[in-house]
Structures are given as structure tokens and as C-alpha cells.
Amino acid sequence: MSKTINPLLNDLFAHIPDTPQPIYARLKQAIAHKIASGEWQANQRVPSEAEMVAAIGVSRMTVNRALRELTAEGILTRQQGLGTFVAPQKAHSALFEVHNISEEVASRGGTYRAEQLLLERRKATMEEAVNLGIRTTQEIFCSVILHFENDLPIQLEERVVNAHLAPEYGSQDYTKQTPYVYLMKAAPMTEGEHLVEAVVPTQEECELLKIEATEPCLQIKRRTWSSDQIVTTARLLHPGSRFQLFGHFSN
Amino acid sequence: MSKTINPLLNDLFAHIPDTPQPIYARLKQAIAHKIASGEWQANQRVPSEAEMVAAIGVSRMTVNRALRELTAEGILTRQQGLGTFVAPQKAHSALFEVHNISEEVASRGGTYRAEQLLLERRKATMEEAVNLGIRTTQEIFCSVILHFENDLPIQLEERVVNAHLAPEYGSQDYTKQTPYVYLMKAAPMTEGEHLVEAVVPTQEECELLKIEATEPCLQIKRRTWSSDQIVTTARLLHPGSRFQLFGHFSN
DNA sequence: AAGTTTAACTTGTATATACAAATAAGGTTT
DNA sequence: AAACCTTATTTGTATATACAAGTTAAACTT
The missing domain is CATH 1.10.10.10 (Winged helix-like DNA-binding domain superfamily/Winged helix DNA-binding domain)
Structure with missing residues (x-):
């Protein structure tokens, strides 16, 4: 039975x-x-x-x-x-670890240093306010930092930070600690978006990054959230000849 | 108590x-x-x-x-x-969905078509054998396909396939179905690696992609495994002005 | 014929219980 | 002092049971 x-x-x-x-x-x-x-x-x-x-x-x-x-x-x-x-076949997705640039350099055994080209606090422009999801009356920090690996520029970092969420951003020394590290403490990021593109750098960017005008750059635009508020937007510009993104997927 | x-x-x-x-x-x-x-x-x-x-x-x-x-x-x-x-803080990693290019175009509402520029079967060169992890005596398929979105070139795909693992690769019509789709059936990929770079295309690539010689390209090199054997290596070249990688992370 | 109810089956959650296995600390023996 | 044993604590796994909740199809009523 x-x-x-x-x-x-x-x-x-x-x-x-x-x-x-x-x-x-x-x-x-x-x-x-x-x-x-x-x-x-x-x-x-x-x-x-x-x-x-x-x-x-x-x-x-x-x-x-x-x-x-x-x-x-x-x-x-x-x-x-x-x-x-x-379940229907999953779309394959690659995991790109987004490292802190100083740690990334260190993990390759290179020597790291940074130059701070700008750090100011002011009211947001219309574009910045839109990107951060705030009003133009609110204040932001604005920083430009050039990161070096073995004394060669490896990343030009332009960052706009919501001053309300990271009030001490302006009083940090970013030649000692990258903005990433401070921001992780001040407002731990819970979500984010990346946009990766190949772009032609401006002449000024070429001079800063010490590259030929013909050399393309890998540009990463990033927005990061902390509990539903946008903390910072960043534009990371890497010389194409000195940088590549590595990713791995399984399943 | x-x-x-x-x-x-x-x-x-x-x-x-x-x-x-x-x-x-x-x-x-x-x-x-x-x-x-x-x-x-x-x-x-x-x-x-x-x-x-x-x-x-x-x-x-x-x-x-x-x-x-x-x-x-x-x-x-x-x-x-x-x-x-x-648990200690996780490293942030961004998820980049790696779509089939034809589906990606379709999801944007564009019209897709492809041109097959090359498809041959031959013994592997030393470099190809190294990349695929096989011997130079083994056979490979080699294909070059140009993918269009709205009649504009969007991706130049060079692919080397292990002929032993995907024996029917040479008899498919890749203007009807992308290699990705056939390979998923023949040898479902379980793992993979991606390498993303900004590169300067060759003159021939510029002509194929219909871009200016000054325009950079986003290059994705990919290796995919199926049960511990490398099935295929691919080099995907995208015009910088017509393509960007989008990624999202949380936690 | 159309709508309603019922029954059967499915997954989802919650509990009580039992034993296994790893770890650390204390005590005992040698 | 060193080796060994015991004990308490903790997580890991497995089971039996119970009820809730969603779905479908058959049975029933109007």
C-alpha cells in the first residue's frame, strides 16, 4: 500500500x-x-x-x-x-570590490600619498543640490584630492559632501586619511550607485594626472546613501594606463 | 526570583x-x-x-x-x-549586472542587430591556449561580432571558445542569437572574471565602431568557467560615448 | 449558467524537545 | 608543573506537532 x-x-x-x-x-x-x-x-x-x-x-x-x-x-x-x-536563470553580475584607494595601493605593495588641491565649505549650487537631494540653501563641502601610487597620480577625486550629515568633513587632514575612511565613521554608507565610463580628460586633468592628452581615463561616478539620505557624490578619474577594475562572479 | x-x-x-x-x-x-x-x-x-x-x-x-x-x-x-x-565591516562591493547585449539594447527600447565579421575553427595559438588553460594542440573557435543599437555600433566582441566544451559553437547563426545565449546552454557558466579598462582603440576598431580616433573605449575582458574549465574568453569593446556600466551596492 | 462554498493541498511560522559538537574553565591526578 | 578529566555553556542539527494563510479545483447552491 x-x-x-x-x-x-x-x-x-x-x-x-x-x-x-x-x-x-x-x-x-x-x-x-x-x-x-x-x-x-x-x-x-x-x-x-x-x-x-x-x-x-x-x-x-x-x-x-x-x-x-x-x-x-x-x-x-x-x-x-x-x-x-x-528560478529562472539569474542574470550574471560581477562583483567589483570598491576599495579605499590608499588600501588598494598598499595591497599592491606601492607607496601611497595624497595632495589636497581644494577643500571649501559653501552653499550648494543647483546641480550639486540636485545630485545630493538637498536645497540650494543648504551647505556642502567640496574637495579635490589627488592620489599617488609610487609618486605617479593614480586617481583624481572630486567630492561633494552633505555638510549637515558629515559636519567635521572640513577639518580633516586628507593627506593622512582618505575621505572614505572619515565618511565611513561619520555616516556609514548603506547603499550606493556607481557609473563607470571611459572619458577624455580635460587639459587641466591631464596636467594633474601627468598623462598625455590622448590618454583616456576611467571615470567612476559614485553616490552613496546613509539611511535614505545622500551623503556624498564623488567623481573618481583614473588614468587608463594605470588603472583597471577587477571583478569576479560565481553562480 | x-x-x-x-x-x-x-x-x-x-x-x-x-x-x-x-x-x-x-x-x-x-x-x-x-x-x-x-x-x-x-x-x-x-x-x-x-x-x-x-x-x-x-x-x-x-x-x-x-x-x-x-x-x-x-x-x-x-x-x-x-x-x-x-561581523567586521564588509568591504563595499558594487554589483554590475552583465547583461546579454541584445537584451540590454531591447530593455532600453532600442532596435538590435548584429554583424558576424569572423567565425573560424583552428588550433589555439600559444596566447589563446594560455588564456583558456588548454594545450596548443587543442582546437578553438574564434569569432568577431559587431553589435548595433539603432544601427550604431555599440559593442565589438572578440571571442575565443574552447571547441571541446562547446562543439556546436561554429554552426550557430550569431545574427539571430548572441554567443552568450548559446554558450549558456552548451556549458552553463558557473564562475567568471572581469577586467574593465579605458583604452584607445586601434584605427581599424575606430572604423568598425564608427567613432573618431580620439574617442576612448570601455574595454571589458572576460573569462568564464564551467565546472572548473575555462569555456571562453571575450574582449568587449564599447565606444565611450555610447556606453556606461551601472552598478549598485547595499550594505 | 453563474456564483458560492467547501475541501484538499501548498507553503509559512512557531514551539517544545532532544541530542551532537565545539569551547573554555576549573579541578584532579600524575 | 603538566596532563587529564569533568562540567557548564554555546551553537548546530533533527524531529514532531500545530496552526495560519494562500491557491486551486471540485462540489454545491441558486
Whole structure:
């Protein structure tokens, strides 16, 4: 009188090595393998928790944990009352670590130094106010810093900071500590946006960065939020010959 | 005779709105708030599950779920026998979605088309063999495709493919379907690397991309793995004036 | 025929319990 | 003093149970 098990669950653990590990972890592997091998297609419905319980002989909470974690990882999608489905193929996204430039230089074993070209406090222009999401009556800090690796300019940093959110920004010494470090303390950033472009630098920028007028630059524009308020916008200009962004993705 | 509760847990839910949601979710919010507000510092030990159970009056499994999920999210770290700790500040990393170029154009509402400039099968050169991690005796496919958005060149794609892993690569029509789509079917990529640079295009590339010789390009070099074998290397060249990479990060 | 109710099935959450495994601290023995 | 054992604490896993809530389809009523 045994109920027939769902044929989708045949040989569920066939290709999963029998290493000592929790049941739920093995179940996750087994399901991930079914999907990676194409046996379970995208958007297809997978067996219900109850069916897995019957087929595998574990408790429902264990099955639930495996399915819940796979859902958090984007492998599956679930809908109450309906069932569990193989998630459609994820868009590949690369992770670009956005380092503090001084640490990045140090990690390459280079010597780092910075020159502060400008640091002022004033009312925001219309454009700055729009970018920061504030009024033109509010005050901002404005800084321009040139960063060096082994005495060669590696980054020209123009930054506009909401003075209300980072009131001590103007009294820091940015030849000792990068703005990034101070801002992380003053208003820890919770969100941000990046825009990466290849641009032609102006003549002034070429002179500052000590590059030929023909050399392109990698420009990164950044806006960072701290609890729903824009703290700072930055424009980072890197000589194309001395800088590259590295990214890695998996899954 | 009530045991005194851990003072770290005072006013745990003080700033958490009383919206209808599961207990474990509210607990996660409360803990995340303690950390974000600086009340619980990095690397500091947080109250044990048992202490939270006593202070909040929920079951240990519920506390465990909240702490386990926060650990999976990188907010906490846990060690069996020792306790739970506030994770040190994460490095900020931006997520750059790497789309299929045809979909990207379509999502902007543009019209897409492609021209196939080259498609051949031959033995790998030394450089190609090194990049793909194969021997020079093995065969590769080599393709050059020019992608258009609204009849303007938007990407020049040079690709080298491991012929052993994607044997049908040579018999596809890449004016109908991008290599990305075929490769995803033939050998689903599990990992990859990106290298983003601002470069000066060659004269030939300028002519193909229909840009001035002074215009820089955004170059993306990509290597993608499928189960520990390199499937393909690609060099994607975008006119600087017509392309930008967008990224977002949070936490 | 159309609308309503019911039943069956699904996932979601919460609890109580049990034991395993890692860690640290204290005490005991050698 | 060093090695060993014990104990308490902590997290990790697994189970059984219960009820809530969303979905679908069949059964029923009007």
C-alpha cells in the first residue's frame, strides 16, 4: 500500500558524495545538482515538501530548511499555496570590490600619498543640490584630492559632501586619511550607485594626472546613501594606463 | 526570583515599527538596528540564544533562525561553543549586472542587430591556449561580432571558445542569437572574471565602431568557467560615448 | 449558467524537545 | 608543573506537532 513517489525524486542523491555533513546540506546539493544538470528545468515545479518527506524519510522542517535556503540563494522561488519552482536563470553580475584607494595601493605593495588641491565649505549650487537631494540653501563641502601610487597620480577625486550629515568633513587632514575612511565613521554608507565610463580628460586633468592628452581615463561616478539620505557624490578619474577594475562572479 | 536579563537587550524592539510580520523578521530588524546604530560594535559578542529566549520570551528555534539568517547575510558570525559576534565591516562591493547585449539594447527600447565579421575553427595559438588553460594542440573557435543599437555600433566582441566544451559553437547563426545565449546552454557558466579598462582603440576598431580616433573605449575582458574549465574568453569593446556600466551596492 | 462554498493541498511560522559538537574553565591526578 | 578529566555553556542539527494563510479545483447552491 506504499504510495508511489514522485518520479522527479528518483536517484535524488545519486551524484552527491557521501561526505559527513548535515542532511539539509546534502538535500540542497542534490536539488542544486538536479537543476544544474538540466533535469529540472527553469520555472518547472519541483516536488512539494510533503513529497520529499515521503521520498527521503526526513522531517518536513528539514526539507523546509533546505528549500528555504535555496530560495534565499536565488536557486528556487516559492509561493504559498502554489508550490516551489526552479528560478529562472539569474542574470550574471560581477562583483567589483570598491576599495579605499590608499588600501588598494598598499595591497599592491606601492607607496601611497595624497595632495589636497581644494577643500571649501559653501552653499550648494543647483546641480550639486540636485545630485545630493538637498536645497540650494543648504551647505556642502567640496574637495579635490589627488592620489599617488609610487609618486605617479593614480586617481583624481572630486567630492561633494552633505555638510549637515558629515559636519567635521572640513577639518580633516586628507593627506593622512582618505575621505572614505572619515565618511565611513561619520555616516556609514548603506547603499550606493556607481557609473563607470571611459572619458577624455580635460587639459587641466591631464596636467594633474601627468598623462598625455590622448590618454583616456576611467571615470567612476559614485553616490552613496546613509539611511535614505545622500551623503556624498564623488567623481573618481583614473588614468587608463594605470588603472583597471577587477571583478569576479560565481553562480 | 526573575533572572536579570542581559543589558545589551534593553529596548531591543524600541525603534522597530510594529507592522504585522513574523517574530523572527522583527528580531532580525532589531538586531540589525543595534548594529547599524553602533550600539553593538564590530567583533563584539552579542547575547546568546538562551539569553534572548529569556529576554524576549520566544522559543530558541525562532531566535536561532533570526541569528542564522543574519549570519548568512554577513551581519553576524557564529562559532559553535563560543558564541555569536558582530561581523567586521564588509568591504563595499558594487554589483554590475552583465547583461546579454541584445537584451540590454531591447530593455532600453532600442532596435538590435548584429554583424558576424569572423567565425573560424583552428588550433589555439600559444596566447589563446594560455588564456583558456588548454594545450596548443587543442582546437578553438574564434569569432568577431559587431553589435548595433539603432544601427550604431555599440559593442565589438572578440571571442575565443574552447571547441571541446562547446562543439556546436561554429554552426550557430550569431545574427539571430548572441554567443552568450548559446554558450549558456552548451556549458552553463558557473564562475567568471572581469577586467574593465579605458583604452584607445586601434584605427581599424575606430572604423568598425564608427567613432573618431580620439574617442576612448570601455574595454571589458572576460573569462568564464564551467565546472572548473575555462569555456571562453571575450574582449568587449564599447565606444565611450555610447556606453556606461551601472552598478549598485547595499550594505 | 453563474456564483458560492467547501475541501484538499501548498507553503509559512512557531514551539517544545532532544541530542551532537565545539569551547573554555576549573579541578584532579600524575 | 603538566596532563587529564569533568562540567557548564554555546551553537548546530533533527524531529514532531500545530496552526495560519494562500491557491486551486471540485462540489454545491441558486
